[in-house]
Amino acid sequence: xxxxxxxxxxxxxxxxxxxxxxxxxxxxxxxxxxxxxxxxxxxxxxxxxxxxxxxxxxxxxxxxxxxxxxxxxxxxxxxxxxxxxxxxxxxxxxxxxxxxxxxxxxxxxxxxxxxxxxxxxxxxxxxxxxxxxxxxxxxxxxxxxxxxxxxxxxxxxxxxxxxxxxxxxxxxxxxxxxxxxxxxxxxxxxxxxxxxxxxxxxxxxxxxxx
Amino acid sequence: xxxxxxxxxxxxxxxxxxxxxxxxxxxxxxxxxxxxxxxxxxxxxxxxxxxxxxxxxxxxxxxxxxxxxxxxxxxxxxxxxxxxxxxxxxxxxxxxxxxxxxxxxxxxxxxxxxxxxxxxxxxxxxxxxxxxxxxxxxxxxxxxxxxxxxxxxxxxxxxxxxxxxxxxxxxxxxxxxxxxxxxxxxxxxxxxxxxxxxxxxxxxxxxxxx
Numbered sequence: 001x002x003x004x005x006x007x008x009x010x011x012x013x014x015x016x017x018x019x020x021x022x023x024x025x026x027x028x029x030x031x032x033x034x035x036x037x038x039x040x041x042x043x044x045x046x047x048x049x050x051x052x053x054x055x056x057x058x059x060x061x062x063x064x065x066x067x068x069x070x071x072x073x074x075x076x077x078x079x080x081x082x083x084x085x086x087x088x089x090x091x092x093x094x095x096x097x098x099x100x101x102x103x104x105x106x107x108x109x110x111x112x113x114x115x116x117x118x119x120x121x122x123x124x125x126x127x128x129x130x131x132x133x134x135x136x137x138x139x140x141x142x143x144x145x146x147x148x149x150x151x152x153x154x155x156x157x158x159x160x161x162x163x164x165x166x167x168x169x170x171x172x173x174x175x176x177x178x179x180x181x182x183x184x185x186x187x188x189x190x191x192x193x194x195x196x197x198x199x200x201x202x203x204x205x206x207x208x209x210x
Numbered sequence: 211x212x213x214x215x216x217x218x219x220x221x222x223x224x225x226x227x228x229x230x231x232x233x234x235x236x237x238x239x240x241x242x243x244x245x246x247x248x249x250x251x252x253x254x255x256x257x258x259x260x261x262x263x264x265x266x267x268x269x270x271x272x273x274x275x276x277x278x279x280x281x282x283x284x285x286x287x288x289x290x291x292x293x294x295x296x297x298x299x300x301x302x303x304x305x306x307x308x309x310x311x312x313x314x315x316x317x318x319x320x321x322x323x324x325x326x327x328x329x330x331x332x333x334x335x336x337x338x339x340x341x342x343x344x345x346x347x348x349x350x351x352x353x354x355x356x357x358x359x360x361x362x363x364x365x366x367x368x369x370x371x372x373x374x375x376x377x378x379x380x381x382x383x384x385x386x387x388x389x390x391x392x393x394x395x396x397x398x399x400x401x402x403x404x405x406x407x408x409x410x411x412x413x414x415x416x417x418x419x420x
Contacts, residue, residue, distance in 0.1 A: 123401075129414030155415035161408050166399040169407075179399060182392040189376045189389060191333075197379075198371050204339030205365035 005196070007033075007094040008187045009116065011102045011109045012180070014124030015154040017135040019170045023124060024103055026177045034184075035098040037090050040066065043081035056086060074104065074111035085112075099184055106160050113163075120187050121164040122180060127171045129154075215406070217243075217304040218397045219326065221312045221319045222390070224334030225364040227345040229380045233334060234313055236387045244394075245308040247300050250276065253291035266296060284314065284321035295322075309394055316370050323373075330397050331374040332390060337381045339364075 014020040028034045040056040042063040051057055058066070063082040066072055075084030085102055093100045102112070112119050126132045132154060136147045161167055166183050170176040191198060224230040238244045250266040252273040261267055268276065273292040276282055285294025295312055303310045312322070322329050336342045342364060346357045371377055376393050380386040401408060 125411060128411060129417075129419040132415075133420045151415065151418065155412075155418075158408070158412040158415050161411070162401050162405075164401055166396070167401055167404045167408060168399050179396070183396045183399065186376070186389070186393045186396045189378050189393065191372050191374055191377050194377045195372075198368070198377060201335060201338060201371070202365075202368040205342075205361065205368050207339075208361070208365075209339040210343045 005097065005188075005193070007035075007097050007099045008120060008184055008193070009090065009094060009100050009102070009112075009118070010120040010122060010184050010187075011104055011112055012122045012124060013103075013105055013109050013157075013164070014170075015126070015132055015157060016150045017132050017139075017154075018124040018126060019135070019173065019176070020103060020124050022173060023170060023176050023180060024101065026173065027180055028101070030177065031181060033097075033099050035093045035100050037085055037093075037100055037102040039083055039104075040072070040075075040086050041081060041083045043083075056089075058082075073102075073115070074108035076105075076107060101184075106157055110160075110163065118192060120166075120184060122166045122168055122183060123161050123164040124168055124170050124176070124180075125161070127169050131171070215307065215398075215403070217245075217307050217309045218330060218394055218403070219300065219304060219310050219312070219322075219328070220330040220332060220394050220397075221314055221322055222332045222334060223313075223315055223319050223367075223374070224380075225336070225342055225367060226360045227342050227349075227364075228334040228336060229345070229383065229386070230313060230334050232383060233380060233386050233390060234311065236383065237390055238311070240387065241391060243307075243309050245303045245310050247295055247303075247310055247312040249293055249314075250282070250285075250296050251291060251293045253293075266299075268292075283312075283325070284318035286315075286317060311394075316367055320370075320373065328402060330376070330394060332376045332378055332393060333371050333374040334378055334380050334386070334390075335371070337379050341381070 012020060012024060024036065028036055038052060038056060040058050040063065042058055042060045045057050049055065067075060071087055072084040073087050073090060075082055085104065090100050109121050113121055126135060133151060136142060136150055168176060168179045168183070187193065222230060222234060234246065238246055248262060248266060250268050250273065252268055252270045255267050259265065276294070277285060281297055282294040283297050283300060285292060295314065300310050319331050323331055336345060343361060346352065346360055378386060378389045397403060
């Protein structure tokens, strides 16, 4: 096939308990066209976390300078720390032809879509509310209070699924990975993404190229 | 997986010489979720053509009554004969869950997209003008004059590719079939197509279903 051109930017969001992490892991391991975005944060590194792999670790001042210089695709403050997505990392990977995946939440997804309408927004969910509850419960690591909070949060987040491009149900991990993969690969063929190819085709035909 | 719900309506167009016919044949033979639409026409059956398979054969009066009764998704008159797509056939297949494919031209595609914006429009093309010429020439069945006409027509049609959803290049038949398949299957997961599922999910979470 011809050169695939610039990569696609995809945001993947989902309820806590949607299995998002596992899906992303399998997707990236199974296909070398993907690159996961690395976030910047102003929080301190935890044991085992590595600069440029876990996060780009920044001081509060450095982070605020990145905000001021418009170097972030999106950012948010969460319990006193900044988290955000550096543009430079994402765009340079896309220029290399990588399909870049951001695993971020609703608000960040909306910030990015507004600035970059070609971004693909995918929301992952278990098939229904009962299944979400069973998965959260089944982890066995969270208190009932935490589970209650997550379910309430999911109820709020559900209101915004309609602002995404795709809702992909995760009731079978391999199927879900395949569907996410197909959605992203299909985005390579939108007429917007193929605008250059279309222009070349038009020109060649007009010039009567044989 | 859960019930796939209503089928997707897809229009496939492409230059003469794009290999469209072969792609459609392979797609439908390889996957039982597809149904090809059957056109109605006012022209007379040719030897070997079968009612309801090749076409639905209609008299001119019958066809004009179908137009008047808004029973067609699109229609056109071509060298004195009507050709069109009966709604009833397409919608009943979609209700059965089939993904229905219409192989029609530009004007018909635009008519349908205007009335049914959820219709997926796919345009197939060889990778460039030179390859299109070589394929038309390589058939060995057409005069230079006919080839010249087809190339001119392709130059006109190319102006409208940007009104389609996807441009899929056919330089490898199996890859092309796979891409068309993935584009159509991905359309099952748009938030518009999954509106009912989203509403059910929202409700379940709101009701605190466990």
